[in-house]
Amino acid sequence: MIINIIGGGPAGMYFAILMKKADAAHHINIYERNGPDDTFGWGVVFSGQTLSNLRAADEESHADITRDFEAWDNVDVVHRDRKISIHGNSFSGIARIRLLKILQQRCEDLGIEIKFRNEVNDIEALKDDCELLVGADGLNSVVRQTFRADFQPNLSTRPNKYIWYGARQLFHGLTLTFRETAAGVFAAHSYRFDQTTSTFIVECDPDTWANAGFGNLTDEETRAQLAEVFKPDLNGYPLLSNNSKWINFVLVKNARWYHENVVLLGDALHTAHFSIGSGTKLAMEDAIALRQSFDQRSNVTEALQRYEKARKPVIEEYQAAAHESMLWFENARDHMHLVPIELAYSLMTRSGRVDDAELRKRDPDFMSSYESIK
Ligand SMILES: Cc1cc2nc3c(=O)[nH]c(=O)nc-3n(C[C@H](O)[C@H](O)[C@H](O)COP(=O)(O)OP(=O)(O)OC[C@H]3O[C@@H](n4cnc5c(N)ncnc54)[C@H](O)[C@@H]3O)c2cc1C
Numbered sequence: 001m002i003i004n005i006i007g008g009g010p011a012g013m014y015f016a017i018l019m020k021k022a023d024a025a026h027h028i029n030i031y032e033r034n035g036p037d038d039t040f041g042w043g044v045v046f047s048g049q050t051l052s053n054l055r056a057a058d059e060e061s062h063a064d065i066t067r068d069f070e071a072w073d074n075v076d077v078v079h080r081d082r083k084i085s086i087h088g089n090s091f092s093g094i095a096r097i098r099l100l101k102i103l104q105q106r107c108e109d110l111g112i113e114i115k116f117r118n119e120v121n122d123i124e125a126l127k128d129d130c131e132l133l134v135g136a137d138g139l140n141s142v143v144r145q146t147f148r149a150d151f152q153p154n155l156s157t158r159p160n161k162y163i164w165y166g167a168r169q170l171f172h173g174l175t176l177t178f179r180e181t182a183a184g185v186f187a188a189h190s191y192r193f194d195q196t197t198s199t200f201i202v203e204c205d206p207d208t209w210a211n212a213g214f215g216n217l218t219d220e221e222t223r224a225q226l227a228e229v230f231k232p233d234l235n236g237y238p239l240l241s242n243n244s245k246w247i248n249f250v251l252v253k254n255a256r257w258y259h260e261n262v263v264l265l266g267d268a269l270h271t272a273h274f275s276i277g278s279g280t281k282l283a284m285e286d287a288i289a290l291r292q293s294f295d296q297r298s299n300v301t302e303a304l305q306r307y308e309k310a311r312k313p314v315i316e317e318y319q320a321a322a323h324e325s326m327l328w329f330e331n332a333r334d335h336m337h338l339v340p341i342e343l344a345y346s347l348m349t350r351s352g353r354v355d356d357a358e359l360r361k362r363d364p365d366f367m368s369s370y371e372s373i374k
Contacts, residue, residue, distance in 0.1 A: 001026050001300075002130040006123070006143055008032030008114050010044075011266030011283035012136030013103040018057055018291035020110045028112050031126075033119035036104055040243055041096045042166040042200075043193025044280040045174070048090030057288045060109075064102040069094040070192050074173035077344040079336075081232065084344040088362025091174055093193035099280070123147075132300055133262045134290075136283075139250060141268035150259035158249040160330050161214070162203040162274070165223070166240035169233070171198045176347060178336065179229050184208025185333045186229050189275060200239060201274065202226050203329055214246060222246075249273055249326065253319070257312065258304035265290060270315050273326035276351055282318065286311060321351040345370045 003019060005012045008030045016028045046054070046069075055062040071092040074085045107114055120126060120137075123146040127133045135143025144153050171190040179186045185208060189201040204212075214222055223239040252271045257264055266283030293307035328335070328350040335346055344366070348354055360367040 001132060003028045003132045003134065004126045004130040005030045005134040005136055006120050006126070007135070007137035007141075007266075007268070008034075008104075008116070009136060009138060009266065009283065010099065010103065010280050011268075011287055012134065013100075013107055013114070014058075014061075014284045015134060015136065015265060015287035015290055016112045017061065017103065017106050017110060018287060019294070020107075020112050021058065022291060022294070024111075029130075030107070030112065030114040031118045031120045032114055032116050035116050036101075036114075037097075039097045039100060041164055042197065042242065043093040043191065044096050044099060044278045045091055045093050045191060045193075046281055047277065048092075050281045050285065051092065053285060053288060057291070058106070061102055061106045064106075065094055065099065066092075068098055068102075068194070070194060072173045072191070075348065076171070076173045076175040077340065077347055078175065078177040078233065079338075079340040079343045082340040084340050084366070085173070086344060086348055086359070086363050086366045089174070091191070093191050093199070095194050095197070096280070098194070127260075127262055131261060134265055135262060135268045136265040137268050139252065139267045139271065141264065143262065144254065144264055144268050147259045147262060150256055151264065152255035154253045154255070156251045158251060158273075158326065158330065159206050160203055160326075161206060161209045161246045161248060162201055163222070163226075163244050163246045164242075165200045165202065165226075165244050166242065167198045167200040167234060168196060168237040168240070169198060169200075169235045170196075171200075175233075177230065177233050178332065178343070179233075180336055181208075181212075181229055183211035185336055186226070187329060187332055188230055188233065190233075197240075200230075200234075202230075203275075203332075205330065205333065208333075209246070219244070251319075251323075251326075257308040261300050261304075263290065263304050263307065270319060272319050272322035273329075275329055276318075276322040276325045282315070286315075289314075321353050325351045339373070341370050341373060 019026050069092040074087050075089050077084045170192040175190045177188040187203045190198050192198045227239050265286045289311040290307045293303045
């Protein structure tokens with residue numbers, strides 16, 4: 001089969017790897033507008049379950065990913081200068097650039113050509129040129145836009161502002177830090193992803209953002225101001241920018257997932273708020289699901305139907321949980337009256353996916369402490 005993939009991010013490369021492994025005769029082209037070393041963002045997070053899925057799908061790349069990752073089992077919640085740790089959670093982090101390099105190398109080893117610095121604008125021409133066209137071209141997908149009448153996308157921009165930084169302070173665990181200031185409440189989502197660096201995402205509501213005057217500040221001034229807000233947490237280290245900008249989270253959904261021989265994967269297809277796990281995990285699990293839909297020898301339409309039928313309910317459930325989590329952060333100021341352990345409990349149960357029994361299983365000491373103050 002001739003497969004054209006637009007986008008050499010985690011979704012596009014991982015799908016190419018899995019298809020080529022399944023049948024070396026496939027002719028696969030990946031078109032990527034950036035160069036091999038251009039990237040944004042800092043670390044990406046995987047749960048223990050995702051790592052098992054990656055191992056089952058491709059042992060070679062799984063081995064490379066787990067060789068380089070940082071693993072932890074604690075979620076730390078910092079509120080009113082007190083840190084509450086909840087154990088029994090299995091997560092790991094890896095630098096996004098390292099993950100991309102591993103996948104690029106794996107593509108090369110399997111003989112998949114990635115056409116770097118190749119921005120695709122004429123989607124129709126590429127569609128006619130192949131049996132399967134994959135739109136793995138991220139949040140602002142041109143493929144989704146080209147066939148919008150068929151995919152029927154729904155995009156909604158959320159009110160909170162967030163900005164994706166790095167920091168040399170190492171946060172050993174997924175750390176959620178709250179700081180109340182005269183301007184309003186700031187939340188930081190941070191975790192270490194290699195020996196020297198942590199991801200440090202700052203989120204706040206639009207009023208806090210306006211009160212703090214971020215609309216008029218330069219990159220340097222913004223980092224300095226946020227470093228001051230999180231001074232007790234950053235241990236004197238500055239915040240590191242990587243073309244970091246304030247953005248609003250955009251929730252992406254599509255009524256239909258394929259049209260003729262065109263299919264969407266990853267951020268092009270759906271987003272889930274970053275507070276519940278990374279888009280990278282969903283993008284790679286989409287690739288696994290799409291590859292599996294080609295398992296039985298059948299035509300492309302049947303395979304794409306199977307993909308949508310099997311994967312859509314999984315994504316809808318995930319997006320529903322992510323939605324609850326996103327609303328919690330959008331209303332963070334309403335939770336600030338809670339004492340630290342109550343806030344930690346509220347955070348752990350915010351998405352509806354973890355109940356008391358599950359929390360007790362993960363960390364009985366935490367649950368005992370929480371129940372003792374109720
Ligand atoms: C500013 C920012 C920072 C982020 N940082 C992180 C992070 O640190 N950790 C994390 O887990 N998630 C991060 N995310 C989210 C994460 O990037 C995505 O959820 C994840 O990468 C989805 O993978 P994907 O392959 O679907 O899309 P992407 O990774 O976005 O890959 C899409 C690829 O398609 C290419 N492309 C797009 N259009 C075209 C075209 N017309 N022609 C050719 N190529 C094209 C793009 O260059 C890109 O390489 C960040 C998102 C943003 C906006």
